[in-house]
Amino acid sequence: MNTVKVRKTEELEAEQLGAHIGEIVRLHGSIYKIRKMSSFAFVLLRTKRQMVQCVYEPAYARFALEELKEEACVRFTAEVIREERSRSGYDLHLLEVEILSEPEEVSPVVINQKRVNTSIENLLDYRPITLRNEKERAVFQIQARICQAFREFLDGQHFTEIHTPKLVAAGAEGGANIFSLSYFGEQAYLAQSPQFYKQMMVGVFERVYEIAPVFRAEKHDTARHLNEYTSVDFEIGYIENFEDIMAMEQEMLRCTFARLQETCGAELSLLKAEVPVITEIPRIRFSEAKELVSCVYKRAFSEKLDFEPEEEKLLCEYVKKTTGSDFVFVTHYPSAKRPFYAMDSRENPAVTESFDLLFRGLEVTTGGQRIHNYREQMEKIESRGMHVEAFESYLMMHRCGMPPHGGLGLGLERFTARLLGFENVRNASLFPRDIHRLIP
Amino acid sequence: MNTVKVRKTEELEAEQLGAHIGEIVRLHGSIYKIRKMSSFAFVLLRTKRQMVQCVYEPAYARFALEELKEEACVRFTAEVIREERSRSGYDLHLLEVEILSEPEEVSPVVINQKRVNTSIENLLDYRPITLRNEKERAVFQIQARICQAFREFLDGQHFTEIHTPKLVAAGAEGGANIFSLSYFGEQAYLAQSPQFYKQMMVGVFERVYEIAPVFRAEKHDTARHLNEYTSVDFEIGYIENFEDIMAMEQEMLRCTFARLQETCGAELSLLKAEVPVITEIPRIRFSEAKELVSCVYKRAFSEKLDFEPEEEKLLCEYVKKTTGSDFVFVTHYPSAKRPFYAMDSRENPAVTESFDLLFRGLEVTTGGQRIHNYREQMEKIESRGMHVEAFESYLMMHRCGMPPHGGLGLGLERFTARLLGFENVRNASLFPRDIHRLIP
Numbered sequence: 001m002n003t004v005k006v007r008k009t010e011e012l013e014a015e016q017l018g019a020h021i022g023e024i025v026r027l028h029g030s031i032y033k034i035r036k037m038s039s040f041a042f043v044l045l046r047t048k049r050q051m052v053q054c055v056y057e058p059a060y061a062r063f064a065l066e067e068l069k070e071e072a073c074v075r076f077t078a079e080v081i082r083e084e085r086s087r088s089g090y091d092l093h094l095l096e097v098e099i100l101s102e103p104e105e106v107s108p109v110v111i112n113q114k115r116v117n118t119s120i121e122n123l124l125d126y127r128p129i130t131l132r133n134e135k136e137r138a139v140f141q142i143q144a145r146i147c148q149a150f151r152e153f154l155d156g157q158h159f160t161e162i163h164t165p166k167l168v169a170a171g172a173e174g175g176a177n178i179f180s181l182s183y184f185g186e187q188a189y190l191a192q193s194p195q196f197y198k199q200m201m202v203g204v205f206e207r208v209y210e211i212a213p214v215f216r217a218e219k220h221d222t223a224r225h226l227n228e229y230t231s232v233d234f235e236i237g238y239i240e241n242f243e244d245i246m247a248m249e250q251e252m253l254r255c256t257f258a259r260l261q262e263t264c265g266a267e268l269s270l271l272k273a274e275v276p277v278i279t280e281i282p283r284i285r286f287s288e289a290k291e292l293v294s295c296v297y298k299r300a301f302s303e304k305l306d307f308e309p310e311e312e313k314l315l316c317e318y319v320k321k322t323t324g325s326d327f328v329f330v331t332h333y334p335s336a337k338r339p340f341y342a343m344d345s346r347e348n349p350a351v352t353e354s355f356d357l358l359f360r361g362l363e364v365t366t367g368g369q370r371i372h373n374y375r376e377q378m379e380k381i382e383s384r385g386m387h388v389e390a391f392e393s394y395l396m397m398h399r400c401g402m403p404p405h406g407g408l409g410l411g412l413e414r415f416t417a418r419l420l421g422f423e424n425v426r427n428a429s430l431f432p433r434d435i436h437r438l439i440p
Numbered sequence: 441m442n443t444v445k446v447r448k449t450e451e452l453e454a455e456q457l458g459a460h461i462g463e464i465v466r467l468h469g470s471i472y473k474i475r476k477m478s479s480f481a482f483v484l485l486r487t488k489r490q491m492v493q494c495v496y497e498p499a500y501a502r503f504a505l506e507e508l509k510e511e512a513c514v515r516f517t518a519e520v521i522r523e524e525r526s527r528s529g530y531d532l533h534l535l536e537v538e539i540l541s542e543p544e545e546v547s548p549v550v551i552n553q554k555r556v557n558t559s560i561e562n563l564l565d566y567r568p569i570t571l572r573n574e575k576e577r578a579v580f581q582i583q584a585r586i587c588q589a590f591r592e593f594l595d596g597q598h599f600t601e602i603h604t605p606k607l608v609a610a611g612a613e614g615g616a617n618i619f620s621l622s623y624f625g626e627q628a629y630l631a632q633s634p635q636f637y638k639q640m641m642v643g644v645f646e647r648v649y650e651i652a653p654v655f656r657a658e659k660h661d662t663a664r665h666l667n668e669y670t671s672v673d674f675e676i677g678y679i680e681n682f683e684d685i686m687a688m689e690q691e692m693l694r695c696t697f698a699r700l701q702e703t704c705g706a707e708l709s710l711l712k713a714e715v716p717v718i719t720e721i722p723r724i725r726f727s728e729a730k731e732l733v734s735c736v737y738k739r740a741f742s743e744k745l746d747f748e749p750e751e752e753k754l755l756c757e758y759v760k761k762t763t764g765s766d767f768v769f770v771t772h773y774p775s776a777k778r779p780f781y782a783m784d785s786r787e788n789p790a791v792t793e794s795f796d797l798l799f800r801g802l803e804v805t806t807g808g809q810r811i812h813n814y815r816e817q818m819e820k821i822e823s824r825g826m827h828v829e830a831f832e833s834y835l836m837m838h839r840c841g842m843p844p845h846g847g848l849g850l851g852l853e854r855f856t857a858r859l860l861g862f863e864n865v866r867n868a869s870l871f872p873r874d875i876h877r878l879i880p
Contacts, residue, residue, distance in 0.1 A: 001722040001723065001724055003720035003723060004683060004690050004721055004723060004769065013598065028843075029646075030643075030841065030843070047646070048600075048646045049598070071841035072841060073677075073678070073841060073842070073843035073844075075678075100678065100843055100844060101812055101841060101842060102841065103814075104814040104815070104838070104841075105839050105840065107840045125833075126836065127640075128640040128836045128837045128840075129643075129836060129837070129840050131640070131643075132643060132644050137644050140644075140645075141600060141645070143603075144601040147601060148591075148595065148601070151588075158453065158488050158489070160489075160580070161584040161587060161588070162580065162584070162870060163653070163670045163852070163870060164871060165653075165870075165871045165872075165873055166606070166655075167668050167878065168878070169878045179607075179621055179623070181619055181620065181621035181630075184659070184875045190630075196880075197870070197871060200568040200571070200880070201870070203470075203568065204577050204580075205489075205577065205581070206469075206487070206488045212652065212653065213603070213605075213606050213652065213653070215607070219624070230603045237513075238468045238515075238540070246444045280444060281443060282442070282443055283441065283442050283443060283444060284442075322441070323441060329444065373541065375544070393567075393568060393879055394568075396568045396569060396880070397569070398544070399543065399544045400511055400543050400544075400545065400546075400568075400569050401511035401512060401513060401541060401543030401544075402541060403468075403470070403513035403540055403541055404541065430602060430603060430605075430637070431604060431637060432605075433605055433607050435624045438607065438608070438623055438626060439609045439833055440636075440833030440834070
């Protein structure tokens, strides 16, 4: 019986080139752009992470420039020549090419300019191609590094990663914003959050996290809503109060921003992203924040139990101006606007032991302490006129003993968008889902 | 404006106790088990990962043993006493207790014995509680470490992690095994795999991976099927042929098993798991494997284009006996049984450049090379009588240029189950979904 042959490749990663000056190397990639000059040409090769500039000169190359097409996949043989004037310290002189595949047609959108110069609709319609643009793909390289940094931090804090079901029998967040489907003759829903399951798992591992899709059937057609997004959820047992959750998030963000500078400095500077420096995130009560915005910005005081988007923006503007912080924790949201599992404040049961985190004008996190006592939870369910039967397996954990606990959910796309300064959250989703978009 | 207060905890992690012999420490957890002896008692505390054995003696303790209930959440003050006879090298003498919460009732299933001694139905019905059992939770600690090791390996191989949509307009794997739902008046489906999207992303990042839920509306009611499972998908560009994919998987598994020994040795030995040693995984063509099983085990030759479960078991048995390997790659599956994107073999178009990986009798991975040439893909779609319109955005990448590429999908639950020797894949899913089960 044969075994697997492991191919010994002699090809280099783009990152290694500088260590091979004076040598002949092989490397592969897609031809991103051909720029003809008077007597030579620049050929930009798109590799896994870097765009590598190659020089085509008829004097050296053993092939005709016309053999190269943009978006063809090739393997080059090239010489790495020391060149002090080049930013990389070397030039890459093309010697030979092996054409691995060629496009059938030219892309319907120009993708190899500084940015893809088209409408957001086109950008998304042609997503499989427009993502090949240097800046577009940098967004998702950064997003990958954000997740990596989150996991690194949480693993270091003794969290256990979990995988909870997305097909569920009841919604955790209440309301009508839930997708339903038929499941072998039963009614099933798509999970709006892993809320119930992550709480159950606190009873098992004390600290758990999950980075996974969630689904919201919201009919909002705004720049900040997606109907499917990636939720970064964590949940912690044995907390003193909900400040422990905020402290954990603050530290997670601090570590993440530091790691991003190390792992994707090139992408961040390409996108001119200003990475926040976190020392201590300011906090303000919801009711105070409402008053403050009304007072400072001379707005009619809105009685609503939640922020209007404009209020979130103004609050952040004010916080930035007065403290320098890009973030602000808003605490003690009204009980009436929070789910049945939120813990009410002892001193004022009309508000909850909860918080949102606003980042440059937008809510990116919702969190808080949950009710862990069975009777307290039952009372709240009953006082809301909810049906206990639907939550039987959820309440099992309260009945059998749970530590004081809480957690949060952070929207990965919103977070990425605010970090990179995008007005539209769709720009931070590979293949966004909204009320008009299911393709590609 | 206030800022977040970071609480300075003086509590220890269980893992640190050995470094504090002779000291008074504080630590928290759930009381897993109280074992009364003649003049003292053992109190087993369930912490994040470890069960910590504490000793209650009336002479030292400043509280009554009766204050402690199983599944109560507590904070202990205790003295770490050197004790050569103890496996840990110390005893933990309880001094004080702070009761943080108490259960409302005793668990309906006994969870603090060596194993939860009940039917699989009960085990799953009471999942929020039965997962608290030491062995049950060890399974998912190991599963978390498997994902961690996979990511660590793939990150090291320059893969980029992606998040692709689970709400899709068309199925990638064909067939009727797909959940459908109404999406703002349109028909949507739940992704059976990230196939189309990960291929698109090969055109962007060359190497990508995703660990995320997939959905299969299969009516199978067997020990190896789940209707929602976690799929570990990777996809690689610039491959020579599909052997590059198998080589990458072989290396990923080798590294993963080595890491597991380091990161969860305690859990693996608790579950008496035999971790395979991978050197070179044997490989055999599908047609040869069918004949071999028929011949060696004197079975009527089944003409089917796929394995019967029994054939997979027998093949693995034979491979183990003759080569010592727990794994076997089966290659060149019939074209008729593989999806439209699978590349047919040049020398025999009736078979594909594809493989499955069998692990101890069960298929855990399906992979292969995909068609990257636009015309070749169009021909295959048309020859199958499929409608091109449904795949327009998918084919965009082929039209605009794609490298030779391929990849695989690995079922996390099946993989975990085979590693730990479980007959039923449900034992390796936190909250399994099958045709009868949507709760908890």
